[in-house]
Amino acid sequence: MFPCNSRITIPGPAGSLEAITTCPAVAAKVTAVICHPHPQHGGTMHNKVVQTLARGFSELGARTVRFNFRGVGASHGEFGHGVGECEDVLAVLEWTRAHRRPDDEIWLAGFSFGAFMALRAAARFAVARLVVVAPPVQNYPELGPPPAPRVPILVLQGDRDDVVSPAAVTAWIDTLTAPASLRMFSDTGHFFHGRLNDLRASLHEVLGPAVAADG
Numbered sequence: 370m371f372p373c374n375s376r377i378t379i380p381g382p383a384g385s386l387e388a389i390t391t392c393p394a395v396a397a398k399v400t401a402v403i404c405h406p407h408p409q410h411g412g413t414m415h416n417k418v419v420q421t422l423a424r425g426f427s428e429l430g431a432r433t434v435r436f437n438f439r440g441v442g443a444s445h446g447e448f449g450h451g452v453g454e455c456e457d458v459l460a461v462l463e464w465t466r467a468h469r470r471p472d473d474e475i476w477l478a479g480f481s482f483g484a485f486m487a488l489r490a491a492a493r494f495a496v497a498r499l500v501v502v503a504p505p506v507q508n509y510p511e512l513g514p515p516p517a518p519r520v521p522i523l524v525l526q527g528d529r530d531d532v533v534s535p536a537a538v539t540a541w542i543d544t545l546t547a548p549a550s551l552r553m554f555s556d557t558g559h560f561f562h563g564r565l566n567d568l569r570a571s572l573h574e575v576l577g578p579a580v581a582a583d584g
Contacts, residue, residue, distance in 0.1 A: 370468065371432060375389070379464045380464070381456075382460055383439040383446025385445050386438075387436060387437045387442045396432060397431055398470070399432070399474050401431045401432070402434045402458070403419055403422050404436075404458055404478065404480070404486050405438065405482075408438050408440060408441045408454070409448055410482075412481070412483070413442055414441075416480065417565060419480055424569060428569070428572075429576055438486075439453055439457055451482075451485070454486050458489075459493060477496040477500075478501065478502075480501075485504060485509060489516060498523075500525070500572070500576070504526075506541040507533075517544070517546070522548070525554070526538050527553075527554045528553050530559045533559060535553065
């Protein structure tokens with residue numbers, strides 16, 4: 370059974386992972402897993418963009434799971450240089466698959482480093498949809514290029530991002546064969562200061578019809 374609106378621990382490869390779940394009053398057939406930004410730069414599941422994604426998904430009727438990577442908050446372990454964090458995502462996805470309702474789709478989302486981890490995990494786990502905010506497609510050459518998604522993807526990007534190159538994100542999207550939607554936010558930096566409500570509105574605009582069709 371899915372533990373609604375709870376602070377929980379999920380078994381992970383480096384020990385337990387701290388997580389928070391939400392369940393809307395009227396639920397669609399979707400459960401969304403959300404990944405936070407870089408653990409070594411202050412990223413946690415309480416990041417404002419991550420919280421905005423969780424709120425937006427909940428408003429659409431999706432259950433949500435957001436979690437702390439290894440070594441963050443109450444999660445066990447230490448920073449895994451992107452390799453371990455991808456394994457953490459896979460562990461949370463496996464837990465979600467085991468606890469979701471039988472007909473629920475699993476969606477995977479992430480912000481910045483979390484977006485990169487989501488893309489890597491989606492190459493190894495069958496999710497139905499991806500949502501990535503400021504995906505750092507060029508920032509981690511030691512991990513290789515991000516795998517091309519095999520499912521529909523929504524990309525949310527600020528045009529004044531000084532951490533992730535908007536031009537690189539646009540060029541990467543142009544190489545994809547899976548259905549991709551890009552929302553480029555004008556006068557917006559990496560952390561979407563002052564634009565979080567607009568980010569949430571984009572979730573409603575793009576994903577609302579998909580949730581209605583799935584539900």
